[in-house]
Amino acid sequence: MAKVRQKTERRERVLECALKIFAEKGFQDATISEISKAAQVSDATVYEYFKTKEELLFSIPEQITESSIRESEKVLPFLRGAEQKLRALVQSYVTTYERNPEYTALIMLHLKTSRNFLQTKAYEVVQVAARMMLACIREGIETRTFRKDTDPYLVRAMILGTIEHLFTRKHLMGNPPELMSQVDPLVDLILDGIRAKGLPAGTPSPPCCWMMTAPAAEEKKKS
Amino acid sequence: MAKVRQKTERRERVLECALKIFAEKGFQDATISEISKAAQVSDATVYEYFKTKEELLFSIPEQITESSIRESEKVLPFLRGAEQKLRALVQSYVTTYERNPEYTALIMLHLKTSRNFLQTKAYEVVQVAARMMLACIREGIETRTFRKDTDPYLVRAMILGTIEHLFTRKHLMGNPPELMSQVDPLVDLILDGIRAKGLPAGTPSPPCCWMMTAPAAEEKKKS
Amino acid sequence: MAKVRQKTERRERVLECALKIFAEKGFQDATISEISKAAQVSDATVYEYFKTKEELLFSIPEQITESSIRESEKVLPFLRGAEQKLRALVQSYVTTYERNPEYTALIMLHLKTSRNFLQTKAYEVVQVAARMMLACIREGIETRTFRKDTDPYLVRAMILGTIEHLFTRKHLMGNPPELMSQVDPLVDLILDGIRAKGLPAGTPSPPCCWMMTAPAAEEKKKS
Amino acid sequence: MAKVRQKTERRERVLECALKIFAEKGFQDATISEISKAAQVSDATVYEYFKTKEELLFSIPEQITESSIRESEKVLPFLRGAEQKLRALVQSYVTTYERNPEYTALIMLHLKTSRNFLQTKAYEVVQVAARMMLACIREGIETRTFRKDTDPYLVRAMILGTIEHLFTRKHLMGNPPELMSQVDPLVDLILDGIRAKGLPAGTPSPPCCWMMTAPAAEEKKKS
DNA sequence: AATGAATGAGGGTTCATTCAT
DNA sequence: TATGAATGAACCCTCATTCAT
Numbered sequence: 001m002a003k004v005r006q007k008t009e010r011r012e013r014v015l016e017c018a019l020k021i022f023a024e025k026g027f028q029d030a031t032i033s034e035i036s037k038a039a040q041v042s043d044a045t046v047y048e049y050f051k052t053k054e055e056l057l058f059s060i061p062e063q064i065t066e067s068s069i070r071e072s073e074k075v076l077p078f079l080r081g082a083e084q085k086l087r088a089l090v091q092s093y094v095t096t097y098e099r100n101p102e103y104t105a106l107i108m109l110h111l112k113t114s115r116n117f118l119q120t121k122a123y124e125v126v127q128v129a130a131r132m133m134l135a136c137i138r139e140g141i142e143t144r145t146f147r148k149d150t151d152p153y154l155v156r157a158m159i160l161g162t163i164e165h166l167f168t169r170k171h172l173m174g175n176p177p178e179l180m181s182q183v184d185p186l187v188d189l190i191l192d193g194i195r196a197k198g199l200p201a202g203t204p205s206p207p208c209c210w211m212m213t214a215p216a217a218e219e220k221k222k223s
Numbered sequence: 224m225a226k227v228r229q230k231t232e233r234r235e236r237v238l239e240c241a242l243k244i245f246a247e248k249g250f251q252d253a254t255i256s257e258i259s260k261a262a263q264v265s266d267a268t269v270y271e272y273f274k275t276k277e278e279l280l281f282s283i284p285e286q287i288t289e290s291s292i293r294e295s296e297k298v299l300p301f302l303r304g305a306e307q308k309l310r311a312l313v314q315s316y317v318t319t320y321e322r323n324p325e326y327t328a329l330i331m332l333h334l335k336t337s338r339n340f341l342q343t344k345a346y347e348v349v350q351v352a353a354r355m356m357l358a359c360i361r362e363g364i365e366t367r368t369f370r371k372d373t374d375p376y377l378v379r380a381m382i383l384g385t386i387e388h389l390f391t392r393k394h395l396m397g398n399p400p401e402l403m404s405q406v407d408p409l410v411d412l413i414l415d416g417i418r419a420k421g422l423p424a425g426t427p428s429p430p431c432c433w434m435m436t437a438p439a440a441e442e443k444k445k446s
Numbered sequence: 447m448a449k450v451r452q453k454t455e456r457r458e459r460v461l462e463c464a465l466k467i468f469a470e471k472g473f474q475d476a477t478i479s480e481i482s483k484a485a486q487v488s489d490a491t492v493y494e495y496f497k498t499k500e501e502l503l504f505s506i507p508e509q510i511t512e513s514s515i516r517e518s519e520k521v522l523p524f525l526r527g528a529e530q531k532l533r534a535l536v537q538s539y540v541t542t543y544e545r546n547p548e549y550t551a552l553i554m555l556h557l558k559t560s561r562n563f564l565q566t567k568a569y570e571v572v573q574v575a576a577r578m579m580l581a582c583i584r585e586g587i588e589t590r591t592f593r594k595d596t597d598p599y600l601v602r603a604m605i606l607g608t609i610e611h612l613f614t615r616k617h618l619m620g621n622p623p624e625l626m627s628q629v630d631p632l633v634d635l636i637l638d639g640i641r642a643k644g645l646p647a648g649t650p651s652p653p654c655c656w657m658m659t660a661p662a663a664e665e666k667k668k669s
Numbered sequence: 670m671a672k673v674r675q676k677t678e679r680r681e682r683v684l685e686c687a688l689k690i691f692a693e694k695g696f697q698d699a700t701i702s703e704i705s706k707a708a709q710v711s712d713a714t715v716y717e718y719f720k721t722k723e724e725l726l727f728s729i730p731e732q733i734t735e736s737s738i739r740e741s742e743k744v745l746p747f748l749r750g751a752e753q754k755l756r757a758l759v760q761s762y763v764t765t766y767e768r769n770p771e772y773t774a775l776i777m778l779h780l781k782t783s784r785n786f787l788q789t790k791a792y793e794v795v796q797v798a799a800r801m802m803l804a805c806i807r808e809g810i811e812t813r814t815f816r817k818d819t820d821p822y823l824v825r826a827m828i829l830g831t832i833e834h835l836f837t838r839k840h841l842m843g844n845p846p847e848l849m850s851q852v853d854p855l856v857d858l859i860l861d862g863i864r865a866k867g868l869p870a871g872t873p874s875p876p877c878c879w880m881m882t883a884p885a886a887e888e889k890k891k892s
Numbered sequence: 893a894a895t896g897a898a899t900g901a902g903g904g905t906t907c908a909t910t911c912a913t
Numbered sequence: 914t915a916t917g918a919a920t921g922a923a924c925c926c927t928c929a930t931t932c933a934t
Contacts, residue, residue: 002913110336113333172338472782493909604858610830635863
């Protein structure tokens with residue numbers, strides 16, 4: 001039925017506009033009127049789709065995060081070795097964020113802040129991704145690729161923290177302009193720090209570009 | 224005169240309460256009434272001291288950040304070598320944050336978010352600290368302590384990002400419970416990654432405790 | 447045709463649910479959605495049957511009141527004497543109210559309040575009943591059963607007011623639990639007060655139970 | 670201080686206007702804006718005085734009811750005999766209501782309806798008045814003035830119900846125009862119905878006018 | 893200097909009602 | 914005929930900010 005299609009389209013338009021506006025002004029400074037006007041629907045219509053303003057906010061990450069995770073899960077099994085996997089995961093993060101700058105700003109600046117967000121479905125998905133990375137690091141330790149005394153939590157915190165820091169900087173100050181080129185230096189530096197000493201230090205795992213084909217949010221909808 | 228003294232005391236009481244409440248509920252969800260009540264002054268009095276709510280917010284970091292910086296500047300010249308200095312700086316950050324958890328929460332969750340904060344006097348101080356770290360890394364490169372191809376911006380981003388990530392986690396989820404013990408592993412890992420290969424890898428710079436005496440916000444007031 | 451039948455059924459289901467919900471929450475606090483959901487139809491369907499929310503409200507009393515009146519009109523001619531008739535009328539009121547508690551609550555708490563209700567078809571029916579009682583009292587005066595100086599309006603106000611008061615109390619506070627047993631004491635007390643003094647005071651008209659067979663709203667629908 | 674005086678005046682102006690408007694349009698159809706405009710204050714000021722719209726509503730009856738009760742309590746001890754007391758009480762009710770028609774409308778049409786009102790301080794005062802009447806009737810029974818089989822609850826319900834019915838009618842339909850003249854007929858009729866038969870029926874207790882001096886709400890404020 | 897009091901401006905949310913399908 | 918969907922129009926309430934005392 002055409003109605004259903006239209007409703008879905010409107011709902012997504014609302015989500016898109018909400019993303020843009022929340023990302024730009026923050027949750028509190030954005031108004032429903034503003035969003036509804038941008039989405040060319042009435043205030044009341046927004047409330048047809050989302051019970052409250054906060055539910056609207058928390059509904060934004062759902063699709064995008066989930067699709068991004070699914071992608072990683074598909075690719076990971078084909079990669080050999082903890083180093084390759086770790087690099088792939090980092091690249092996946094950065095790719096997703098680079099392709100969805102507004103979404104990234106929302107996450108970095110506004111959602112991470114919110115205690116309520118931690119109890120969200122969307123946050124669970126984030127946790128899944130974080131756990132994948134943890135598993136990857138642990139695998140490296142078990143297979144003796146990484147040093148025995150590596151603290152996997154610290155390593156993960158370093159990777160995630162660095163990515164977060166860089167994207168936040170980029171969003172607020174426009175610098176650095178792109179982050180893809182930072183993936184390999186970052187991963188190399190970390191690997192150098194945690195690689196078991198017995199291994200030939202001069203064998204860096206090759207930079208990989210397979211993630212280039214990972215789907216961005218916009219492309220997803222068409223399929 | 225006693226009056227002046229009293230006014231200063233009141234002003235500081237307002238700042239303290241504002242810090243507590245802003246840190247707990249965020250800028251938007253905190254109200255002036257709430258803060259003024261906690262500080263046992265009237266709403267109007269708050270506006271005697273600070274022109275707007277935002278000015279109150281931005282007035283909070285001033286003293287604390289500045290005092291922390293001054294401390295570092297005093298100690299740094301006595302330390303030999305980039306590695307020692309870097310370690311000292313990281314420890315300084317962590318110490319300051321650990322001693323002022325509410326202030327840290329405010330910075331991590333709410334101020335970093337705000338574009339207006341970037342044009343603040345308080346933010347300039349933050350930048351000074353960040354530049355000190357950058358200078359320190361560059362010194363390491365120039366003195367061949369660190370690899371020539373080290374990207375100082377990336378290294379700094381890693382350090383700051385990791386610290387931010389860990390404190391944010393701690394504040395929101397209570398885990399990890401303390402961060403002082405993470406300083407050395409973090410610095411070691413970074414150093415391992417950027418140390419020039421010619422050097423004997425087995426010579427970690429000694430963990431240092433000199434920063435233990437750095438002033439916390441609370442002690443500051445008494446002096 | 448089955449369709450017509452179905453439509454009538456739906457309409458009545460809406461009326462029933464509206465009665466229940468209006469009685470429970472009041473006109474303003476009840477929503478059309480709520481009613482339509484309870485009646486298992488859509489909001490729009492309610493508006494097919496009733497032009498506005500208020501029209502829905504005012505449509506509720508129609509059948510029930512009318513049927514109750516008709517009953518009284520049938521029985522009254524068979525009764526001899528103003529006293530008997532008065533008693534019968536009172537019993538009729540109480541019976542109707544006891545059998546339709548939700549309807550009663552609606553009338554007592556919400557409809558009596560509304561000025562618009564006074565211009566309703568349904569209210570006319572109420573007036574008819576009230577006028578029957580008035581006529582009855584007047585008949586008693588004319589036939590010298592009641593004192594010459596009896597104010598028929600006052601007497602009616604006493605009877606109706608007492609009934610209203612008792613039912614309101616019952617609805618709001620659950621006390622007294624039933625009102626049928628109050629009919630005779632009430633009527634006796636009134637009659638004692640208005641009976642012409644010449645008559646033997648010790649000849650109370652006999653309590654009557656014929657009204658027991660008066661139809662309740664539920665039974666009406668089946669016929 | 671002048672400020673305090675002014676605030677009190679404003680508060681009372683708000684209460685008065687709220688009374689008028691609530692009485693006229695009902696709780697739900699009245700808006701805060703309307704009331705604040707009538708009272709020449711801002712919406713926000715209304716909320717300075719009363720936390721919610723409902724609290725405003727429930728604050729209206731307080732003074733007026735209480736002052737009315739106090740009056741009755743003063744006078745009652747000077748009256749001899751249950752009949753006189755009962756008559757006095759009825760007169761007190763009617764006087765209060767006649768002098769405060771808007772307040773009466775509010776009570777009759779809107780407050781009696783509300784379940785929340787039953788848990789109000791103001792309602793407790795109403796209960797006190799009702800209990801005084803009950804006590805009075807019981808006293809009459811114990812002193813053999815009234816018949817042994819008199820149901821005091823029924824008698825009270827008759828009195829209160831009649832008064833309520835008459836005032837409601839008056840408010841909605843403008844008829845009867847005044848109720849003071851109904852007091853004696855009402856009381857006489859009731860008394861005739863409950864007076865113990867042994868007594869000389871021809872000795873009605875004298876109508877009394879002492880209540881004429883009872884204070885109305887308006888006069889109260891000046892004292 | 894300190895504050896009690898007042899308010900303008902605005903935002904989230906609800907719901908009766910309409911209309912195209 | 915029945916309804917899913919959309920919305921205009923309000924309203925309650927909050928709060929940063931001002932000002933007279």
